[in-house]
Amino acid sequence: MNRVAVRPTGLRPSPAQALRRFGFLCLAIAFAPMTVFADEGMYLFNELPTKLLKERHDFDIDQEWADRLRLSSVRLNSGGSGSFISSNGLVLTNHHVAFDTLQKLSTPDRDLIQNGFLAKSFEEELRAPDLELNQLVSIEDVTERVNAAVPPGTSAEEAFPLRRAAMSTIEQESKDETGLRSDVVTLFGGAKYHLYRFRVFDDVRLVWAPETSAAFFGGDADNFEYPRYNIDAAIMRVYENGEPAVLENFLRWSDAPLAEGELVFVSGHPGRTQRIFTTDALTFLRDDRIPFLLNLLRRREVLMQQYSLKGTEAKRRARDDVFGIQNSRKAYTGMQAGLLDPRVMAEKRGRESRLLAAIQENDELRELASAWEEIAAVQKEKRVLLPQTASIRTSLAEIAHQIVLLGEENLKPNDQRFREYTDASRESLLRGLLSEAPIYADLEQFKLADELTRLAESRGADDPLVVELLVGKGPRQRAAEMVQATELFDKGFRQSLVDGGKTAVLASSDPLIRMARLLEPEYRRLRELNDRLEERERQAYAKITKATSAIEGTGGYPDATFTLRLAFGTVKSYQQDGETIPPATTFAGAFEHSDNYVGPEDFQLPSSWHLARSRVNLDTQINFVCTADIIGGNSGSPVVNRAGELVGLIFDGNIQSLTSDYLYTDTQARAVSVSAVGIKEALKNVYQAADLVKQIGR
Secondary structure, three states: OOOOOOOOOOOOOOOOHHHHOOOOOOOOOOOOOOOOOOOOOOOOOOOOOHHHHHHHOOOOHHHHHHHHHHHHHHEEEEEEEEEEEOOEEEEEEEEEHHHHHHHOOOOOOOOHHHOEEOOOOHHHOOOOOOOOEEEEEEEEOHHHHHOOOOOOOOOOOHHHHHHHHHHHHHHHHHHHHHHHEEEEEHHHHHHHEEEEEEEEEEOEEEEOOHHHHHHOOHHHHHHHOOOOOOOOOOOEEEEEEEEOOOOOOOEEOOOOOOOOOEEEEEEOOOOOOOOOOHHHHHHHHHHHHHHHHHHHHHHHHHHHHHHHOOOHHHHHHHHHHHHHHHHHHHHHHHHHHOOOOOOHHHHHHHHHHHHHHHHHHOOHHHHHHHHHHHHHHHHHHHHHOOOOOOOOOHHHHHHHHHHHHHHHHHOOOHHHOOHHHHHHHHHHHHHHHHOOOOOOOOHHHHHHHHHHHHHHHHHHOOOOOHHHHHOOOHHHHHHHHHHHHHOOOHHHHHHHHHHHHHHHHOOOOHHHHHHHHHHHHHHHHHHHHHHHHHHHHHHHHHHHHHHHHHHHHHOOOOOOOOOOEEEEEEEEOEEOOOOOOOOOOEHHHHHHHHOOOOOOOHOOOHHHHHOOOOOOOOEEEEEEEOOOOOOOOOOOEEEEOOOOEEEEEEEEHHHHHOOOOOOOOOOOOOEEEEHHHHHHHHHHHHOOOOOHHHHHHO
């Protein structure tokens, strides 16, 4: 599944097979609150669509059912979702969500991505170096308190620090009171603010992962396509005090395959949607931001492919980067294709015009029409800012950047810091900064040389900042000097800078720390400008929400924020190119594809599968599709039935679903899942993990 725009460091946040199948029937794009179509919706767990589910599917959500599902669901800081599946801490997620951890735990002699992994005892389970899981414990509406901090009529420039201070204060008070991670989440474009409290699990260990050739069967060509034949799954375990965590809430496992028309639910963390966006905001995405990102991704893809040609070990080291870049590229390509379809923008403009006409006829609402003009003005300023950069994106450069910012932010009152540097966020920040995950000098140097080149291209080679960074040398030479001289590979050195604060940072002669110090003022300038634009948009979208609620009624759901949501839908076939695409596939189909395909290794099942073929029930369901409303970030989300039993694991959407960031349609768009019965079949009869199977659901 696309990892786009999810991860804090840049979403993780996709391959580009021709969009030959991209032919969706455009339905309406909705604002928030939204007029909901079909099984559309990413609902808050404290505002569930009880009436809608009763009317459409004759299903009654009781609080116990919802609470158990919420407490069984987890968010991974690597950018995806997961679920607890046993009382002794087992966690199910996607192989591609675990890919980052698999890469960090791999060595030249132990390639977990290529060969897979199975721990046969607790002692064999491998601890992830910097993985964090968040379980949503409670939700509290703090809208009145946040809004009270910003008097009416306050300018965006003045409002942003006031709002940030209020949110930081609420988070810190909550953390001090409960000990839980506490995040204030902006909803409905700024019309509501909710406080989310999370239980944090920071001791996470790998239990099982299949070979990539089974997890990502079909490779780039099949990504965002259907039918599929994947076991894109991995199992981890959370520990507390050095022992497997004892859990009260976890998902039971269904042993029944799914049938056409069956109602299912998805509990996960969709990254970010833009369904509230105006026509002008979508135009900026279509004509400016997405093309900019695609050019950047294509550049990085070529770079990493060049590095991979250096040999087997280089290819292994670059694999996570290559996968993430390709995944993002394909996702953004699909989004842009949707926005380039004239029907999408025509429908959007039509609905927007009807809404504005209704507002103009209402004396009490007329002044809210200015919000659309404000959004249009903000997009013009965004176009100017878009190519401006003061960021160098490599592992060590980002570590240096965070250490420099941390030293400065620590000197400020907590409520005046950047939100990721507040006391409430400190543990998560330090987990990444002080990770023992391997960083490879040759790869770091390769990427740094290109990043310096990109900075020079963007700002101009004679730009004073570029001149100061390069000190009279070319990007390749300068990158080599800095990587060879830096001490940031050493966790202890990083710790000394964190402990020493700004004094230690200013005294450091480390070349990457010095580079980060040079970039810091420009970074802060650009961030401040973007923060002001964000505040202006927030105020404008709050007005749009008010107007839309008055005209179309309240209810619906807010845009996604990488926080827990509930979606629902039915297992459903669809029509494509004159054919009916069945809702489910089987192991027989996987072996048939592997047997008959002559081409890339991506369509070859691993030897473990061929050796186990006689043991596998080939009629077992392996993948299925449903109409649930998902996007990137939902990867790893559990799919449950009416009884709340696990029936599947979201791992992708088909190509027609890639417009879901800004519109939903169930005409052809489908969420793609690994079937729970398929995962268990693979565990039992391919990987012979009988002990692990016994733990699942108990």
